[in-house]
Amino acid sequence: MNGIIDVVLPCLNEAAALPGVLTALPAGYRAIVVDNGSTDGSPDxxxxxxxxxxxxxxxxxxAAVHTGLEHATADVVCFLDADGSLDPAELPALVAxxxxxxARLSVGARVPAARGVWPWHARAGNRVLAALLRRRGLPVSDIGPIRAARRTDLLELGVVDRAFGYPLEVLIRAGEAGxxxxxxxxxxxxxxxGTKSKVSGSVKGTLRAIRDMAGVLR
Structure with a gap:
């Protein structure tokens, strides 16, 4: 598993965060930024x-993440938020x-680095979903946005959700595939x-994500 590793970064108005995130990528990790309709110049x-x-x-x-996966060409693909909340330097630990x-799928379990980083409403929803996955036999504690797998494996999973339920469906299908x-x-x-989470930044965002994920569980 040598050579370049692609890193898919879904992006919606992350111009303030992108310079720090992209310059922090380890050597050999190639960024694919998937712009999802930004109005702040993020693509430039x-x-x-x-x-x-x-x-x-x-x-x-x-939709953004899967499009990035389809444009990737490396054997291994990582996924990372573009808002600076996750350190790109930790990607090699996921690939290891x-x-x-x-493993065929490596996922990050978020550990808050400071008080208030992970709002209570987002943590609560995440814990419930992770508990449901553990009942299905998946050893996870987080439905997080940072993960790594082989590109062909992910494409063969056939994930269909294109909203916030995507990472949950990846885990469910991976579990079903053994x-x-x-x-x-x-x-x-x-x-x-200058950035704000589309999920944990508000109770409304968290509820929307939980709705999407609940639809995947059903």
Whole structure:
């Protein structure tokens, strides 16, 4: 598993965060920024910092992420939020279980780096969903936005959700396919100034994400 690793970054108005995120990518990790309708110049910022930019007109986290996956060409693909809340330097730790043959899907378990980073409403919804997955035999504690797997494996899973239920469906389908799934602790950081989470930034955003994920569980 040598060579370039693609990193898909779904993006909606993350111009303030992109420079820090893109310059922090480890050597050998290639950024694919999927713009989901930004109005703040995010695509231009991404291009200026060496990223490949793809445009996805359909709004939705899953739509952006899956489009990035379809444009990736590397054997291994990572997924990372573009708002600065996750450190790109931790990506090799996620890839390591794949390299060692210990997992087909590696997911990050967020550990808040400071008080208030992860609002109560987002943590509560995440815990409920993770508990439901553990009942299905998946050893996870987080439905997080940072993960790694082989590109062909992910495409073959046939994930259909194109909203916030996408990461949950990836886990469910991986479990049904009998994949070995490994969790890796990752620091959850304050977002870059000028950015706001589309999910945990408000109770409304969290409820929308839970609605999408509940639809996947059904």
């Amino acid at each position: 910022v991404a291009l200026a910092h060496g990223a490949t930019v793809v445009h996805e007109k359909r709004r939705g986290y899953g 279980p794949l390299t060692r043959g210990e 994949w070995a799934v490994r969790e890796v602790p990752v620091r959850y950081l304050p977002r870059a100034a």
